[in-house]
Amino acid sequence: MSGRACQVLEACDIVVGYKTYLELIKDVIKDKQTLATGMTREVDRVQAAIDAALGGHCCALVSGGDAGIYAMAGLVLEMLALKKIACNTGEQGGLWVEVVPGIPALAAGAALLGAPLTHDFAAVSLSDLLTPWEIIEKRLDAAAFADFVITIYNPKSKKRDWQLNRAMEIILKHRAGTTPVGIVTGAMRDNQKIVLCALKDLDKAEVGMQSIVIVGNSSTFIYNELMITPRGYSKKYEI
Amino acid sequence: MSGRACQVLEACDIVVGYKTYLELIKDVIKDKQTLATGMTREVDRVQAAIDAALGGHCCALVSGGDAGIYAMAGLVLEMLALKKIACNTGEQGGLWVEVVPGIPALAAGAALLGAPLTHDFAAVSLSDLLTPWEIIEKRLDAAAFADFVITIYNPKSKKRDWQLNRAMEIILKHRAGTTPVGIVTGAMRDNQKIVLCALKDLDKAEVGMQSIVIVGNSSTFIYNELMITPRGYSKKYEI
The missing domain is CATH 3.30.950.10 (Tetrapyrrole methylase, C-terminal domain)
Structure with a gap:
């Protein structure tokens, strides 16, 4: 895991992810609130993360490997685009999304x-x-x-x-x-x-x-x- | 940089690399011995690292991005193969090489x-x-x-x-x-x-x-x- 990934997990208040991945980082996220979903529930997982963020939470969505390679970063941005939720523009009602690269x-x-x-x-x-x-x-x-x-x-x-x-x-x-x-x-x-x-x-x-x-x-x-x-x-x- | 990359830089006693990259990690390698070479001197750089390792040093060779993607890990292993230096076999006179993955x-x-x-x-x-x-x-x-x-x-x-x-x-x-x-x-x-x-x-x-x-x-x-x-x-x- 990169230094930036650790910082982000430290800073957020909700961690969303596939349950196996949350288990792998349990020592890093300790007693933070987690939302775990099963395999093939990718859409639900991203929706949960978007809802948490829209509710004012700082939310991390965890992927295995690199979040951008065959992984969840794409679905997050795709769902924000489909729902016309402004992203990284500073607009009222919009969200800030950072994709943290990892080791693919x-x-x-x-x-x-x-x-x-x-x-x-x-x-x-x-x-x-x-x-x-x-x-x-x-x-x-x-x-x-x-x-x-x-x-x-x-x-x-x-x-x-x-x-x-x-x-x-x-x-x-x-x-x-x-x-x-x-x-x-x-x-x-x-x-x-x-x-x-x-x-x-x-x-x-x-x-x-x-x-x-x-x-x-x-x-x-x-x-x-x-x-x-x-x-x-x-x-x-x-x- | 990953936790493992930090550990390895901590553990080694010589760091070899292109001078721009050594400059980027100067806070991590502090006062360790460094061997810097210029651009396009890849073969010299790898030879210096192999010589240091054969001389009994624990030596890190630094690449930008991921060492295995268009980078120096390949040349290290290729040169060891060409020179018939045993690698990761435990043989007398051989070397141990670890490729530490990074963020490409x-x-x-x-x-x-x-x-x-x-x-x-x-x-x-x-x-x-x-x-x-x-x-x-x-x-x-x-x-x-x-x-x-x-x-x-x-x-x-x-x-x-x-x-x-x-x-x-x-x-x-x-x-x-x-x-x-x-x-x-x-x-x-x-x-x-x-x-x-x-x-x-x-x-x-x-x-x-x-x-x-x-x-x-x-x-x-x-x-x-x-x-x-x-x-x-x-x-x-x-x-």
Whole structure:
């Protein structure tokens, strides 16, 4: 957590969030008022935060990773826009919103794997709850074609069990079966698990709700169990 | 900066880095021994850090943003691999390397702009010092075609003055001229500057070495000077 995130949690009087995340920061928020909601209740959670803020409270809405990457900052601003609540303008009846950046899951996962994101990369979520699957396929295909390192968010859940295998097939059209893949589950948490495999074996790897999957580009290699995407220095300089 | 980054800087006895970055953290590293090198001396900097570590020192190498995203973690591991220095294996004569994740420029920039990265995105560096320009063009084209939000690293420098205009042309082949673009310069620093423009006007915007440029996807919109990429909740839920 950043210094700014700690300051903000210190300053607010209500903390809203998914219950698992509130549990993770219970030592930081101590006895502050909390409003916890379950998974997939994102709209309710944001509404609760907006209501608290409109009621004059200083309210923090907590996300895992970075609040702006596939997370709640977007829904907060989208709902304020839909409801035409003025935001950061100083108008009467409006709200002030600060988005506090954090360490995204892709950065935490990459750090645990070594340095797979040293070159151009794409982030794709496999969740087709809010995005048509054809768009997700199109993005996977384009990212694989152009040799992006690919970070896969929401690779699998109990209900969404075939999407990752299909993603593997699409990427394999453009990339070698031996391409290194890193899977980080529960990054920086007690259940943290790091697994490396070849792209062709991704369908056999253990992947879950808390996993992020990073597929290397055509230059990515493994050294001492670390995943490394070179930037290109060794082509230009004597190392 | 994260709590872990502070801990590591506290624990080490030598800090290596680009001089501007060491200046930014001078209050944290106080009177520790530092080894500063200038820009484009990345290989020297990493060599200095490796030499210090092989000499028995606990050495921190500092990057701006996140050390693993277009930054020094990759070069450290690449040079250790090239030199066949064992890494994190516990072998005699080997080193222990920890990559400490941070807040990447794309997350800091996105937070200051609002929430442009709530959906799939690609990161592309326009620096053709180490990457052939044709590959960069191919990636920009693929990312624009597949409607990724595009975060552009290293958009411009004194010497590289035409690449951003060319990138604009490529993206305009697939995306409307009115697509919102956010430009954040010196994110979280004293010279911080935030500018919004339309994609078709990107060639007229002030962009420099310390800028990150975020080009919205086909759904990104502006509300109260905030850049928002919706995730898709309003299509599925009553908001």
